Amino acid sequence: xxxxxxxxxxxxxxxxxxxxxxxxxxxxxxxxxxxxxxxxxxxxxxxxxxxxxxxxxxxxxxxxxxxxxxxxxxxxxxxxxxxxxxxxxxxxxxxxxxxxxxxxxxxxxxxxxxxxxxxxxxxxxxxxxxxxxxxxxxxxxxxxxxxxxxxxxxxxxxxxxxxxxxxxxxxxxxxxxxxxxxxxxxxxxxxxxxxxxxxxxxx
Numbered sequence: 286x287x288x289x290x291x292x293x294x295x296x297x298x299x300x301x302x303x304x305x306x307x308x309x310x311x312x313x314x315x316x317x318x319x320x321x322x323x324x325x326x327x328x329x330x331x332x333x334x335x336x337x338x339x340x341x342x343x344x345x346x347x348x349x350x351x352x353x354x355x356x357x358x359x360x361x362x363x364x365x366x367x368x369x370x371x372x373x374x375x376x377x378x379x380x381x382x383x384x385x386x387x388x389x390x391x392x393x394x395x396x397x398x399x400x401x402x403x404x405x406x407x408x409x410x411x412x413x414x415x416x417x418x419x420x421x422x423x424x425x426x427x428x429x430x431x432x433x434x435x436x437x438x439x440x441x442x443x444x445x446x447x448x449x450x451x452x453x454x455x456x457x458x459x460x461x462x463x464x465x466x467x468x469x470x471x472x473x474x475x476x477x478x479x480x481x482x483x484x485x486x487x488x
Contacts, residue, residue, distance in 0.1 A: 416459040431465040442473035
């Protein structure tokens, strides 16, 4: 079977596995590079899924903790390129791994989503799943009042509601899903989708 004949589910698994950061055995790094090269060669096929699910993974990297890494936010869209599936996405999964708060990582993911398409593909999404995970050595968010981030939280909620206007099913998951910032973001999103979350959602 040729690479471009792989089922969409397989390509989705490749995309998930292709985004690996940190220290890994040499064999796994070589394997990861091979998987990533597949994604790069098949940009037009990397995200079209049978169930129309697009997973955008975003990682915050710190050079003082991860030697050799630039202090940057990296998403799977950065690695796969701007091409998004031709058919409309019905479910969007944002998977954020962060050191401070999920706001920078998620904000970068939204920017890359905007750059990845004209917006028509995202506009049809009916379900939004946010998975948030605090990276190792991350300071406790409780050390800073959540009100410190109120403006950023509101801006991120506005940006998500703008690029994903038709969401009628919203969920949060991950080890940091109940953190103060994540809870505040969930409240903001629920307020913006208030009239839609009560409607039947045929995802």
